[in-house]
Amino acid sequence: MIFSDYHEGTSKEWLITNGLGGxxxxxxxxxxxxKYHGLLVASMNPPVERMVLLSSLDEELYTEDGTYKLAVHKYPGTVYPNGNEYxxxxxxxxxPEFLYRAGGLIIKKYIVMVNGENTTIVKYDIENPEKKKAFLKILPLINSRSIHHLTKASDIAFxxxxxxxxxxxxxxHLQFSLISDTRYQADEHWYYDLEYEIELSRGYPYQEDNFNPGYFELEISDECCSCFVVASAESTENWKKTDIQTIDELIKREEKRIQDIATSSCENDSFLQKLLVAGDSFIVNRKSTGARSIIAGYHWFADWGxxxxxSLPGLTLVTGRFDDARSVLSTFGSSCRRGLIPNLFPENPADSPVYNTVDASLWFVHATGKYLDYTGDLAFIEKMWPTIIEIxxxxxxxxxxxxxxxxxGLIEHSGQLTWMDAKVGTWEVTPRRGKACEINTLWYNALIYTAKMGExxxxxxxxxxxxAEITAKSFKEKFHNTEKNCLYDCISGQGEDWNDSSIRPNQxxxxxxxxxxxxxxxEKGIVDIISEELLTPYGLRxxxxxxxxxxxxYRGNTKERDAAYHNGTVWPWLLGPYITAYSKVYRDNTGTKDKLRDLLKGIEGHLDNACIGSISEIFDGDNPHEPDGCVSQAWSVAEILRCYVEDIKK
Known part of the structure; x- marks a missing residue:
């Protein structure tokens, strides 16, 4: 990668998480x-109420040869400084590890979050082979705002x-601390009109001001030296006696935690290991329930039902994280209301969960059934039984x-309740009211799973x-599109008579x-038509x-993007059910597993692009299938992981 190329350098992102949604x-x-970027984005009410506290650390190296500024910021009409050149x-x-060469010195910068805390550690190792006299000045740029908003200097006082x-x-709003083993000097300034280019491209406000309270300074004269800066929204008591040895231990502990996750499969498979590590980032603690949950995606999604x-089977069952699976199912099961699992928990703990979904409850039954398939844990199923029967x-x-x-025997429902739920004002982009094919497939699946659990x-x-017998008979009679030997996407409910023959992936x-x-x-007809019309290297259209x-x-303002969201845009998570379906239909064909493994090469390559180490929410429907949406999406990772283990590795 050519780091001196600003546009190439900003095309790839990195992400680390803390198990709290931060x-x-x-x-x-x-x-x-x-606007979602930052070195400490803390979750003040895990896993929500995420606040940008530390936006960046700007390093400036002073030597007898000159000054070297390692930061890179976008301002109106210019980029300054140009630290990417070093x-x-x-x-x-x-x-994440950055290696800089400037003024004859080598600076290694490491970034780690403390798991279970709203704390980020940035450590610097400096090599000074010529033993030059130098100074490293580290300037924190801070804020105190929701990830969804921007700040101007006139809006806030520190x-x-x-x-x-x-x-x-x-x-x-709150307080947080910046702690180091170097000298701190208060010297307050504002940095004005920083620009966030992706927000501009998405039609959102894109300029803000950040506050610089002062700087940390390290005097460099030895051949090798180190220092650190800790940013934390936790109690300062935790960091009173912190030294470089403590920092090294915390970094090693997190490295070991990640390594243990990567090698938990006991297989030397780099693709699988990357998926396992990516999957861990979505499993979070929910403060309101005291249990585990799964965050839908970074940077902006919360935990959606x-x-x-x-995501649950891929993130917790194929990975053997059964305690987490029980905890997540309990989190959502305890909030079931009139047979509905929450569509999402609110950002504000004083607000009630939102229930506007027809499929979350059916997916809940599916996930619970899969849990039983994996574990045989009837004691837990008995605890969940009242919720399942209520659904x-x-x-x-x-x-x-x-x-x-x-x-x-078929389920009907109002519009905007399936996963294709984009809405702009009063315009329902893909309403799908009536009887949707995947909802009734999920309904039959839920009936059978419930019957098996009940037995x-x-x-x-x-x-x-x-x-279930009535449902199956009606489904085959009413959803089969005999002309194309596939399924109607949606059919009419009571009092109407129409069929939607759109070729969509829901079937x-x-x-x-x-x-x-x-x-x-x-089944073969369904797989074949999806292969012909919807399949891409990154998911299904x-x-x-x-x-x-x-x-x-998928481009333009909110209305233009939402119009494309479910009308051609590619979703990687759909590769999971596609691979499972293809494996089922063509299981007797020689080379089926090899073909499906080859199909995942696009996703495997993607793990080194966009948000490195994770899978994006969506891709363009047309070539070259550029990624977009959330840079790291739970069900994208989970379904690739699930199908890779269940359908290809086995």
């Missing part, structure tokens, strides 16, 4: 191109309590958002089996789920390019 993230040259190496494994090697920053349940009964008898079972618990499940679940109801001939509504590029 993170540190930027580009590989250190330029913040998003960057000679960047790596992300196991932790105060600080400065010490010999630390300062505590206060404002009306649908995303969590789809099934409410879907049968009717619940909120028009969700109810019709006389034909193991000694319950009378004869009624569930009868409903793949009629083949991929644990319990399905179609004959092999139709959300609409066939032959459709007049197809939009091949």
């Amino acid at each position: 993170y540190a993230s930027s580009t590989v040259i250190g330029t913040n191109t998003r 960057l000679i190496k960047f790596i992300t494994e196991p932790l 105060s600080q309590q400065a010490g010999e090697n630390k300062t505590t920053i206060n404002n009306s 649908r995303d969590t349940m789809i 099934v009964d409410n879907y049968r008898n009717g619940t909120d958002y028009g969700i109810m079972m019709d006389n034909d 193991k618990l000694g319950k009378d499940v004869s009624g569930l089996k009868k409903i 793949i679940f009629a083949v991929s789920l644990s319990h399905t109801m179609l004959p092999h001939e139709i 959300t609409l066939s390019p032959a459709d007049s509504r197809y939009t091949g590029y």
